[in-house]
Amino acid sequence: MHNELSADLAPFKGIILSLVSYANHHKLDTLIEKLTPNVKHAVRFLIKMEIKRIAKPCTLVMDFRSMFSHCEPVQHNEQCHYLDKTSKKAFLQSVKQNQDNFCVYMYNELTEKAKHRYLTKQAKQGDEAQSIKSSLNIAVANAINLSNQNYFHEEPESFHSQYKVFTYDPLGMSDNGKRSLGITVTLTELSLNQCVLKSAINIPDIVNDELFLWFYQHDERLEFEPEITLAYKVIKQEQEHGHYIYQLSLANQNTKDMLSLLSRLQQQKHIANEPYRQKQVEPLIDSVMAKSHEQFLTxxxxxxxxxxxxxxxxxxxxxxxxxxxxxxxxxxxxxxxxxxxxxxxxxxxxxxxxxxxxxxxxxxxxxxxxxxxxxxxxxxxxxxxxxxxxxxxxxxxxxxxxxxxxxxxxxxxxxNALEDAYLPSAVASSMSSAMAFMNRPLCKATAKSLKAYxxxxxxxxxxxxxxxxxxxxxxxxxxxxxxxxxxxxxxxxxxxxxxxxxxxxxxxxxxLNDARREERFDLALDVVVTRYGSQPCRIKGKTNNISSRGLSINLTKPLKYKAGENIALTLRVPDNICQPEKLISLDNQAYQLLGGSDTHLRLVINGLERKHQACQYLRKLIFHHLDDLKLSGAKANEIYGMSKALRNIYCLCRFLFTKTNANGISTHLP
Incomplete structure (x- = not known):
């Protein structure tokens, strides 16, 4: 079998290999046309013929008994192949992905890999490796899965240290003294500025709401030995399920050395969890890839x-x-x-x-x-x-x-429409079992509508x-x-x-014409414009719709504005949408004017998202009340396209990496 492409087809090698699994698809001509928009029809025909040639059924038999001692007979389409354990697993998986067909490119791929394993084994044993020429030098052609089932359910490693808490500064005490006198606690949340600790007993005799936390005996995998002692202020104290919960904020009297050690400890945890984050991101990347191909086919x-x-x-x-x-x-x-x-x-x-x-x-x-x-x-x-x-x-x-x-x-x-719809990237119903759930609002109403299907x-x-x-x-x-x-x-x-x-x-x-960067939701919040440009003012209004990064507001009196000008607002935001009487005031929030009219303004945050208080609070509010908020501008019988799907994936990714507890402490997972 010839193993090189002709000069005319060499530039299209990647396209040919990527379409091998679609050789018998009725839309093969359309796929080739979309991937080669500026190519002549005659060349497209040659590309199609090459794909058909590579993907045609293979009648050759694979026999690896000369290379491996433990080979098993594998029957397929009235042929018997003798394969080692690794080759057998790869063969069955490839045949399954290719609709039970055994093709030329699969034969060459499996043979090449078997020879490579054999030569590697020979080299390790000190024998002189013998060159084995491959009958076809071709890259692996992987089919694109339209339904991403790459799940990741592992919990991140905690890398806990041991913790003791004191009501006084333990400086100068011996290790044995601190271990015997300190109160053992566990940390449920930890950031560079705040933490939440849980104690089995009520900590007695707290003076001036001040506690001292001792970090010692760190996880060996962190390769971190220094002990840390930090002073904290008690912000909030409550009892929950038989335990005492203390929300603490870092005090001002801590030395730079101790703060630097805390930063190093957090950094070591972050580095140690790098493999976890890589595994966590892979399903999201696969979701984006699956969505891209889904959009083309849908x-x-x-x-x-x-x-x-x-x-x-x-x-x-x-x-x-x-x-x-x-x-x-x-x-x-x-x-x-x-x-x-x-x-x-x-x-x-x-x-x-x-x-x-x-x-x-x-x-x-x-x-x-x-x-x-x-x-x-x-x-x-x-x-x-x-x-x-x-x-x-x-x-x-x-x-x-x-x-x-x-x-x-x-x-x-x-x-099972509901179960299939929760795939990280569900595809159109003619390809999979549910209609692009990720292109719909992420709420109970959507899940309820799918349940009956x-x-x-x-x-x-x-x-x-x-x-x-x-x-x-x-x-x-x-x-x-x-x-x-x-x-x-x-x-x-x-x-x-x-x-x-x-x-x-x-x-x-x-x-297919949805160009939103973020979802907008209908919600009326009281706002007061406190500054326009450099001029102080006081103009009341209400939001028409909101997103985490932007607002649409209606004012009670006109404001002559200029697009691009900075504006400051005070927002009155409910802590819980179902209990709107409990309001929190977010003062002097910086926004920038995008456009609108004298009494209707469209605004976007001015500054970094992570440092913008209103942005962070509204994002948390939206995420926790998706079932209670109405999507602004959404049409009843419409599935949104690629933009909506990617926004949902982005939303899941953001809250997958950022953990926000009930006390509002936002800490990036290690």
């Missing part, structure tokens, strides 16, 4: 995916995904906003029986859309009827093939198959116009059944 879906549930009248579709690519098929089934034909399609008795028995359904049907006298008639012939009933064949020949018909395939499978249906238009097979010519159909002033008379079994009640099906649109 916007080009020609089929109509439908989420289905059991209603009182039987199994019916609840919602379907509408894209520009399946627009024509939608128009065939619907008249303006009337989506009843989708539900009427589910009136087939055998379909209902299959779903009642929790079985999958897969069948073909001819559907005729006959319009007459401002009315529409839908007729349907299922494949089984066509094969067994002569009346169906005559109806197809006389009316269907002369009219506006579609030949469709309807597949329905059982799913337990079946996924896909309508595929395969009418072109009829044209390819020349069905009309085979049946000798004579072209004649349908009678357009009356309904077609036929047996009742070929008429789509009427619905007992109006269809409640929803059309879900994919919005």
């Amino acid at each position: 916007s080009r879906i020609n089929d109509i995916p439908l989420m289905c549930a059991k209603f009182t009248s039987g199994w019916r579709p609840d919602s379907g995904l509408y894209t520009q690519a399946n627009k024509q098929l939608w128009q065939f089934f619907s008249q303006e906003d009337d989506l009843a034909p989708f539900s009427r399609l589910f009136g087939y008795e055998k379909l209902q029986q299959a779903l009642d028995n929790n079985q999958s359904f897969d069948d073909y049907a001819y559907i005729l859309k006959h319009q007459y006298a401002d009315k529409t008639q839908y007729l349907i012939i299922w494949q089984q009827q066509l094969e067994q009933d002569n009346k169906a064949r005559k109806l197809l020949q006389k009316h269907f093939l002369n009219g506006n018909y579609r030949y469709i395939r309807l597949t329905i499978n059982a799913i 337990n079946h996924l249906a896909v309508i595929a238009d395969i009418t072109e198959l009829n044209n390819t097979l020349s069905i009309a010519e085979q049946l000798k159909v004579k072209e004649q116009p349908l009678h357009e002033v009356a309904a077609i008379k036929c047996s009742k079994e070929f008429v789509m059944p009427r619905l007992q009640r109006k269809s409640q099906m929803k059309k879900i649109r994919l919005d």
